[in-house]
Amino acid sequence: LSQNTSKNYFCSGSRSCCLLVFRFSLSLNTLLFARWLTAAVVFALRVLCFLSRTDVATVTPWLAPVVWEGTFEPELLDGVYRQKNVSIAVTVFAVGKYIRFLKDFLETAEQHFFVGFKVHVYVFTDRPAELPKVEMAAGRQLTVHPVPAAKRWQEISARRMEMIQRLIEETLLPGTDFIFCLDVDSKFHGRWGAESLGSLVAVVHPELTFDRGGFPYERRPASRAYMAPGLGDFYYCGGAFGGDLHEVRLLAKTCRENFEADAKEGIEAAWQEESHLNRYMWLNKPSKVLSPEFLWQDFKPREREIHVVRFSGVVKNYAEIRPN
Ligand SMILES: CC(=O)N[C@H]1[C@@H](OP(=O)(O)OP(=O)(O)OC[C@H]2O[C@@H](n3ccc(=O)[nH]c3=O)[C@H](O)[C@@H]2O)O[C@H](CO)[C@H](O)[C@@H]1O
Numbered sequence: 338l339s340q341n342t343s344k345n346y347f348c349s350g351s352r353s354c355c356l357l358v359f360r361f362s363l364s365l366n367t368l369l370f371a372r373w374l375t376a377a378v379v380f381a382l383r384v385l386c387f388l389s390r391t392d393v394a395t396v397t398p399w400l401a402p403v404v405w406e407g408t409f410e411p412e413l414l415d416g417v418y419r420q421k422n423v424s425i426a427v428t429v430f431a432v433g434k435y436i437r438f439l440k441d442f443l444e445t446a447e448q449h450f451f452v453g454f455k456v457h458v459y460v461f462t463d464r465p466a467e468l469p470k471v472e473m474a475a476g477r478q479l480t481v482h483p484v485p486a487a488k489r490w491q492e493i494s495a496r497r498m499e500m501i502q503r504l505i506e507e508t509l510l511p512g513t514d515f516i517f518c519l520d521v522d523s524k525f526h527g528r529w530g531a532e533s534l535g536s537l538v539a540v541v542h543p544e545l546t547f548d549r550g551g552f553p554y555e556r557r558p559a560s561r562a563y564m565a566p567g568l569g570d571f572y573y574c575g576g577a578f579g580g581d582l583h584e585v586r587l588l589a590k591t592c593r594e595n596f597e598a599d600a601k602e603g604i605e606a607a608w609q610e611e612s613h614l615n616r617y618m619w620l621n622k623p624s625k626v627l628s629p630e631f632l633w634q635d636f637k638p639r640e641r642e643i644h645v646v647r648f649s650g651v652v653k654n655y656a657e658i659r660p661n
Pocket residue numbers: 429430431432433434435490493494495519520521522542574575576577608609610611632650658659660
């Protein structure tokens with residue numbers, strides 16, 4: 338009996354053991370197959386996603402990428418540049434009542450702008466006492482540069498070039514790798530990371546994306562920002578541009594000199610430094626073009642091509658906020 342029992346016991350034990358091994362290998366195979374299937378589906382979706390951006394131009398005729406959501410791998414790109422330990426400077430002007438936009442700008446930058454990178458924000462303001470307190474993550478810092486108040490907004494906007502040039506020459510060179518010059522009346526809503534890095538970077542103006550005929554370039558030949566009819570690639574915005582320090586220094590210096598030479602002859606370009614920037618970018622093609630995802634406007638309904646709004650201008654009352 339005991340023999341039988343043990344035999345039976347052994348027999349039934351070995352059977353259930355076989356069954357267990359069989360079930361285990363079955364579930365292992367199922368698991369492996371499921372994992373393989375998931376990977377295949379994710380890969381296919383990614384390929385489809387890349388191919389799906391046939392609705393927009395993703396490369397310029399001079400072979401610079403045009404950056405849209407769905408055309409890059411965020412983690413891969415961040416990894417490439419994190420390995421190089423790059424540092425990024427940001428300039429932002431908050432003169433007069435525009436200081437009120439600074440808190441949201443800085444707080445949202447902490448959430449979305451080059452998260453995990455070395456970032457140094459340079460704030461230019463005539464109201465340093467009103468600087469908001471914003472906690473910054475490790476590796477990120479802020480420096481204030483006092484500037485005089487101004488009577489005309491056009492002057493504030495245009496004088497940025499001079500101050501950017503000086504900041505690069507006196508403070509940032511050498512040591513900082515990239516710089517972005519941004520409007521303060523805006524907030525970050527989505528990731529802005531290493532996909533935006535390049536030697537000379539321009540952002541397509543959110544309101545003037547597709548209709549070349551309607552681009553508001555400076556049309557008076559007397560101005561150094563002049564663009565003849567029929568010329569031009571994109572209309573770029575003055576509210577966001579960047580690149581490496583040498584390229585941006587040259588851009589700022591040229592725009593500033595042309596703006597000042599125009600002023601001596603009593604002419605101010607239609608959109609101040611933005612007009613000069615557009616002329617410069619026509620002659621010196623940007624190495625990377627950022628889509629209007631990188632500077633949208635809150636008042637504008639989102640267009641089909643815009644899958645992500647990364648940075649967007651807030652709605653403001655110009656009459657109330659500007660000095661003139
Ligand atoms: C989306 C976009 O590209 N916007 C451009 C457009 O701007 P906006 O209509 O958005 O111009 P704006 O009023 O934001 O002025 C440009 C920037 O100058 C600074 N500022 C201006 C006035 C003032 O009293 N205090 C002050 O600090 C501030 O950083 C502001 O963000 O036309 C301007 C005119 O040239 C500039 O080209 C802007 O970059």
